Amino acid sequence: xxxxxxxxxxxxxxxxxxxxxxxxxxxxxxxxxxxxxxxxxxxxxxxxxxxxxxxxxxxxxxxxxxxxxxxxxxxxxxxxxxxxxxxxxxxxxxxxxxxxxxxxxxxxxxxxxxxxxxxxxxxxxxxxxxxxxxxxxxxxxxxxxxxxxxxxxxxxxxxxxxxxxxxxxxxxxxxxxxxxxxxxxxxxxxxxxxxxxxxxxxxxxxxxxxxxxxxxxxxxxxxxxxxxxxxxxxxxxxxxxxxxxxxxxxxxxxxxxxxxxxxxxxxxxxxxxxxxxxxxxxxxxxxxxxxxxxxxxxxxxxxxxxxxxxxxxxxxxxxxxxxxxxxxxxxxxxxxxxxxxxxxxxxxxxxxxxxxxxxxxxxxxxxxxxxxxxxxxxxxxxxxxxxxxxxxxxxxxxxxxxxxxxxxxxxxx
Amino acid sequence: xxxxxxxxxxxxxxxxxxxxxxxxxxxxxxxxxxxxxxxxxxxxxxxxxxxxxxxxxxxxxxxxxxxxxxxxxxxxxxxxxxxxxxxxxxxxxxxxxxxxxxxxxxxxxxxxxxxxxxxxxxxxxxxxxxxxxxxxxxxxxxxxxxxxxxxxxxxxxxxxxxxxxxxxxxxxxxxxxxxxxxxxxxxxxxxxxxxxxxxxxxxxxxxxxxxxxxxxxxxxxxxxxxxxxxxxxxxxxxxxxxxxxxxxxxxxxxxxxxxxxxxxxxxxxxxxxxxx
Numbered sequence: 227x228x229x230x231x232x233x234x235x236x237x238x239x240x241x242x243x244x245x246x247x248x249x250x251x252x253x254x255x256x257x258x259x260x261x262x263x264x265x266x267x268x269x270x271x272x273x274x275x276x277x278x279x280x281x282x283x284x285x286x287x288x289x290x291x292x293x294x295x296x297x298x299x300x301x302x303x304x305x306x307x308x309x310x311x312x313x314x315x316x317x318x319x320x321x322x323x324x325x326x327x328x329x330x331x332x333x334x335x336x337x338x339x340x341x342x343x344x345x346x347x348x349x350x351x352x353x354x355x356x357x358x359x360x361x362x363x364x365x366x367x368x369x370x371x372x373x374x375x376x377x378x379x380x381x382x383x384x385x386x387x388x389x390x391x392x393x394x395x396x397x398x399x400x401x402x403x404x405x406x407x408x409x410x411x412x413x414x415x416x417x418x419x420x421x422x423x424x425x426x427x428x429x430x431x432x433x434x435x436x437x438x439x440x441x442x443x444x445x446x447x448x449x450x451x452x453x454x455x456x457x458x459x460x461x462x463x464x465x466x467x468x469x470x471x472x473x474x475x476x477x478x479x480x481x482x483x484x485x486x487x488x489x490x491x492x493x494x495x496x497x498x499x500x501x502x503x504x505x506x507x508x509x510x511x512x513x514x515x516x517x518x519x520x521x522x523x524x525x526x527x528x529x530x531x532x533x534x535x536x537x538x539x540x541x542x543x544x545x546x547x548x549x550x551x552x553x554x555x556x557x558x559x560x561x562x563x564x565x566x567x568x569x570x571x572x573x574x575x576x577x578x579x580x581x582x583x584x585x586x587x588x589x590x591x592x593x594x595x596x597x598x599x600x601x602x603x604x605x606x607x608x609x610x611x612x613x614x615x616x617x618x619x620x621x622x623x624x625x626x627x628x629x630x631x632x633x634x635x636x637x638x639x
Numbered sequence: 640x641x642x643x644x645x646x647x648x649x650x651x652x653x654x655x656x657x658x659x660x661x662x663x664x665x666x667x668x669x670x671x672x673x674x675x676x677x678x679x680x681x682x683x684x685x686x687x688x689x690x691x692x693x694x695x696x697x698x699x700x701x702x703x704x705x706x707x708x709x710x711x712x713x714x715x716x717x718x719x720x721x722x723x724x725x726x727x728x729x730x731x732x733x734x735x736x737x738x739x740x741x742x743x744x745x746x747x748x749x750x751x752x753x754x755x756x757x758x759x760x761x762x763x764x765x766x767x768x769x770x771x772x773x774x775x776x777x778x779x780x781x782x783x784x785x786x787x788x789x790x791x792x793x794x795x796x797x798x799x800x801x802x803x804x805x806x807x808x809x810x811x812x813x814x815x816x817x818x819x820x821x822x823x824x825x826x827x828x829x830x831x832x833x834x835x836x837x838x839x840x841x842x843x844x845x846x847x848x849x850x851x852x853x854x855x856x857x858x859x860x861x862x863x864x865x866x867x868x869x870x871x872x873x874x875x876x877x878x879x880x881x882x883x884x885x886x887x888x889x890x891x892x893x894x895x896x897x898x899x900x901x902x903x904x905x906x907x908x909x910x911x912x913x914x915x
Contacts, residue, residue: 231648239913308651308757310912316652323649328755334678336685341678348674349756377685 229401229432230283230306234315237301237456241271275301277456278315285320285400288423288433290447290464292440292471298456299436303327303403306434321400321432324350328405330390335379339370339389342378346393360396368392387415395422401432420446440468441542469578473599476580480597483583491528492585492592495521495563499581499600512576512604512615518568520583522593524561530587531559535568538596540578545613549584573614576602658905664759671758675766679741680773694774695781698729705729705846715847720789723782723877728845730778731803731872735811735865736836738771742815743832746911747822753911760908761901764819768811772804782876796875803872809893810864816900820907823915844869849882861885864893 276298283289291299304310305317307325332349333342343364347357357364365374368388370381378386395418404423423446427433437443443450443464450464452471460467483494500517501507510516518535534549548568550557558564579600585593684690705725709715717724745767746753752763786792822828840846843865852860861867867889870882 304754304912305651308649309754311651311653311909313653316650318648318650320648323757325756328751331751331755332678332749334682336682337678341681345674345678348671349752349758351758354670 227285228282229285229287229320230281230434231318232279232281232306232315235276235279235281235302235305235312235317236274236314237276237298237305237310238313239273239275241273274456276305276312279453279456279458280315281451281458281461283432283434285432286427286430287449288427288435288447290443290450290467291434291436291453292438292443292450292468293453293459294475297453299453300327300405301456302453303405303434303436306401307403319401322351322398323401323403324394324397324399325403326394326405327403329387329394333378333386333390336377338377339365339374339381343389343393346390350394350397351399352393352397356398364392364396365389367395384412384415391415391419391422399431401434402426403434405436406438439542440472441540444468472578472580476596476599479595483593483595483597490592491524491526492531493523493525494583494585494593494597495523497521497581497583497597499598500567507600509601509603511572512574512602513572515569515571516600518570518581518598520566521564522566522585523563524558526561527559528587528592529559530589531557532584532586532588533566534584536582536584537570537574538580538582539574539613543613545574545579573616574602575612575615576604654909657902658908660761660901660905661759665761668758668762672762672766672769675763676769679767680770683770691774691777694777698726698733698778699781701729701733702726709846715851717848719791719873719877719879723786723789723791724848724873724879725846726782726785727873727877727879728869730775730782731807731869732840732843732845732865733778734771734775735807735868736840737774738768738811739815739818740832740836741771742767742811743818743822744829746819746915747826747829750915753823753915760911761816761904764815764904765812768808768815771811772808775804775807779876786877791877793876794878796878796881799871799875803868803875806868806871806890806893809897810868813864813893813896813898813900816904817896820900820904823907823911839863839865842866844873848879857885858888861888862892864889864896868893 275296279298279302291302293299301310303325304327305312306319307323307327309325309327330342330346332346334345337345340361343361344354344357348354365371368385368391370385370389373381373385378389381389402423420442423433423435427446433446435443435447447464449462450467451458452460452467460470480497484496487493496519498506498519499508499510500519501510502514502516504517507516518537520533520535522533524531532549532551534547534551536544536547538544579602580596581598581600582596583593584591684693687693689696702722702725706722709725710721715721742764745763746760749763752758753760818828818832842860842863849857849860849866849870867882867886870879871886871889873879874881
């Protein structure tokens with residue numbers, strides 16, 4: 227049984243003259259001109275935010291939606307939650323839909339926490355009796371019991387966010403549509419959001435989750451669609467779709483960076499990941515060192531030229547970043563072609579990695595992009611979650627005998 | 640709430656032709672209208688020492704000024720004592736002018752409500768036309784206190800008061816739905832509304848009675864929906880003379896404006912989130 231069915235869904239936005247925010251006078255003079263046929267009707271620029279998207283989501287499934295900015299992700303959510311209507315096609319939903327495109331919609335700074343909970347709950351589609359029943363839970367979850375009758379303008383931004391999210395977290399929709407809510411707040415808040423969505427999924431709710439946080443998508447959603455230019459580029463098991471997406475993103479970013487601006491002071495020519503013997507490889511062995519090689523040309527002298535390379539793991543965590551600034555005493559700044567190689571010891575755990583390059587000076591950034599990726603193979607041992615494997619030496623000393631009841635003295639302060 | 644039960648599908652597809660409001664859905668979302676109205680009401684008088692006193696302060700002060708100007712400087716003839724005439728007119732006018740301004744701006748002033756959540760949009764202007772009614776009812780208490788001093792007693796016509804209050808709501812909604820819809824795309828309305836309200840008071844019987852208008856102009860005059868509603872309100876409350884059947888002309892205009900407002904709003908509503 228499906229909870230969401232989408233058929234041939236398209237959405238067109240008009241740009242240019244018909245843009246929002248035009249003034250009445252502009253519109254009237256436009257109409258007048260049109261009437262007088264003084265000019266042929268100007269061609270409006272259009273953007274298809276969605277193009278012929280067809281999709282079905284079974285009841286109780288969590289579906290991830292990924293894609294670049296402007297790929298149509300938010301538009302899809304807005305149509306699903308009926309905030310806007312499609313230009314063509316149809317979106318059907320079954321059951322109560324709650325859209326979390328933002329937390330705290332309708333919150334008014336002058337109103338107290340209590341008043342805002344009721345207002346926001348009503349805006350999100352809760353009935354008053356439902357809010358009353360869950361009110362204590364909502365306040366406790368947010369941890370703002372003491373301030374519940376204080377205007378929210380006196381709240382810290384953290385408290386405000388927690389209360390706003392808490393209302394959303396206590397909704398009981400059949401379908402939950404979530405857009406990057408996790409982008410706000412600190413790590414603890416984000417963990418809370420993710421936890422809440424996991425619960426929703428376990429409770430059998432249908433979830434559609436848009437995020438740039440690929441790790442969160444992979445964790446929450448068994449299935450993912452990749453939107454590209456308003457169309458479904460790929461659809462399937464999350465790991466496969468995310469992998470395909472990442473791979474293309476890196477290729478694209480790398481091509482754009484390497485093509486670069488021909489007038490720039492420094493142009494990146496290539497970035498390669500090389501094996502121990504200097505052969506280009508995409509798959510490397512975990513327990514062997516490898517090299518990251520950059521070729522770039524310096525067109526005009528750049529005082530204080532600096533180059534940094536960083537490596538991030540599949541969770542987006544930067545594992546290390548190495549810049550010349552930290553080490554190299556002799557930084558080239560003369561124009562010319564350069565090759566720079568970084569030798570990486572075998573410390574990384576197995577997995578997918580992306581390589582980023584930053585080139586600049588203390589005054590400006592010339593290059594800043596993710597430009598390559600590689601895969602490390604090998605034994606995972608029993609700790610697949612650790613980022614680095616350092617094999618650091620231990621030193622263990624016996625400091626007293628087993629029969630001696632007196633513990634070792636603590637150093638006094 | 641509102642988005643139905645698990646058994647039924649809700650469709651979102653391009654709309655064609657006339658879109659009438661979904662009354663069942665509006666009813667399901669009625670609590671939201673209540674909370675939005677409550678928010679308006681609370682926010683308005685927060686951190687104001689006079690609080691809700693402002694609701695009655697404004698018409699009372701204006702009444703004093705009007706009485707001074709129109710009975711001492713310029714002489715205006717009214718069948719009932721001028722202060723009662725002015726106060727009853729100003730109570731109604733304060734509601735119409737205030738609610739019209741707020742209701743026209745509600746969507747633009749609360750953009751996230753339009754771009755981030757779904758609810759039947761019609762509820763927002765309706766909700767912002769309601770809090771003014773509370774102010775109006777409070778001001779009526781002042782009128783009730785003042786009337787005996789001028790020996791003015793209400794007649795049986797007071798029984799029709801709810802009808803006139805409803806008529807005021809219809810006037811406010813009709814105009815604010817038309818202007819509010821326009822305002823979503825053209826912010827000019829935000830600037831224009833102040834001027835409109837300032838001009839409107841001159842073509843409405845607030846400071847002077849409608850029988851001061853030359854006979855030849857009366858039909859045209861009562862095409863202004865506020866004219867008939869104001870005179871009717873006064874007739875119901877303060878025992879003023881029944882202004883005649885021209886009142887129905889005003890009521891007719893009000894209903895036509897409401898119908899036009901609802902249809903225009905509903906037609907444009909689906910694209911609010913795209914153009915706001």
